Amino acid sequence: MASFVSRLHQAIRTKKTAALVGLDPRWEQLPVRIRRAAEEMYDDPAAAKAAAFEEFCVRLIDVVAPLVPAIKPQAAFFEELGPDGSVALARVIRYGRAQGLIVICDAKRGDIGSTAEAYAKAYLAGEDPQAAPYAADALTVNPYLGEDTLQPFVELCQKREAGIYVLVRTSNPGAATFQNHQNKEGQTLYEQVAETVEKLALQAGFDGNYGSIGAVVGATYPRELKDLREKMPHVPLLIPGYGAQGGNAADVAAAFDSAGLGAIVNSSRAINFAFRSLAYAESFGEKQWEAAAEAATRAMIADLAANTPAGQLMVDSKEA
Numbered sequence: 001m002a003s004f005v006s007r008l009h010q011a012i013r014t015k016k017t018a019a020l021v022g023l024d025p026r027w028e029q030l031p032v033r034i035r036r037a038a039e040e041m042y043d044d045p046a047a048a049k050a051a052a053f054e055e056f057c058v059r060l061i062d063v064v065a066p067l068v069p070a071i072k073p074q075a076a077f078f079e080e081l082g083p084d085g086s087v088a089l090a091r092v093i094r095y096g097r098a099q100g101l102i103v104i105c106d107a108k109r110g111d112i113g114s115t116a117e118a119y120a121k122a123y124l125a126g127e128d129p130q131a132a133p134y135a136a137d138a139l140t141v142n143p144y145l146g147e148d149t150l151q152p153f154v155e156l157c158q159k160r161e162a163g164i165y166v167l168v169r170t171s172n173p174g175a176a177t178f179q180n181h182q183n184k185e186g187q188t189l190y191e192q193v194a195e196t197v198e199k200l201a202l203q204a205g206f207d208g209n210y211g212s213i214g215a216v217v218g219a220t221y222p223r224e225l226k227d228l229r230e231k232m233p234h235v236p237l238l239i240p241g242y243g244a245q246g247g248n249a250a251d252v253a254a255a256f257d258s259a260g261l262g263a264i265v266n267s268s269r270a271i272n273f274a275f276r277s278l279a280y281a282e283s284f285g286e287k288q289w290e291a292a293a294e295a296a297t298r299a300m301i302a303d304l305a306a307n308t309p310a311g312q313l314m315v316d317s318k319e320a
């Protein structure tokens, strides 16, 4: 049995990058051919969109599976379609795992403890992909209801060798409104959450350096990121906000330890829809959307390699 964090770090060592590809299928931005083919096949719009999302994500997984350790399907886009979307999400998660990827489902769940337990059972398959309907290795979790509501997730992480990433300091422009609220001692809400997550990380899947209870910290706030890395030395970080939201490799460099571990950096739109971007549209165009996604993934990996210690792993091994 291997804990979530040890499986993740093994995958990072194998692929020699901490790049994480988010799967955020947006109907209007999908390649037209995929949309048209699905619309011809299904009369029902939700069924057509779900089929198109699945095809797009499966083909994207085929592109990125040899390059990166992990993917992060965004549940929201699938849920928007109703039951057909949920089935597509479950199938995409399974396909990703079958290709040897670590799959982090981004559904940002959280509720009172007894309900949280049901969410945990739904998403946290952990090491055994048969253990849950949405068979993810890890799930993003909202801590707003309190520490007791994280406990069911932590317990299932222990039982199934799964992981969670708790929202600590998010990447969005309004992150500070609640998260920077200070208590009487001057400690911000996100620092209090960080303290709890650090404590929980020692309780589940601890591999001697890191636990399997992680934290989401945005790339768009590099000062807070550096500070939180120090406050949570045993917590693996999931860092969104690189790419489309403006974060760059220099912004996330402080998240990594001297072995290049301890964090993964997500990019979704900039890879999924690279064929629509200024950087790649001219060279690739819509028909070659997969080649554009591959080029964008390779560019991200090269950027992290050049500007973070995690990337140094790749450089060192090429030289060896």
Ligand SMILES: O=C(O)c1cc(=O)[nH]c(=O)n1[C@@H]1O[C@H](COP(=O)(O)O)[C@@H](O)[C@H]1O
Residues within 6 Å of the ligand: 022, 024, 074, 106, 140, 169, 170, 171, 172, 216, 217, 218, 240, 241, 242, 243, 244, 245, 266, 267, 268, 269, 270
């Ligand atoms: O939990 C997340 O992944 C997340 C947390 C956060 O603070 N900010 C954030 O952008 N995300 C998610 O990460 C993805 C970022 O997508 P891009 O901005 O297209 O790279 C989206 O699916 C977001 O929902």
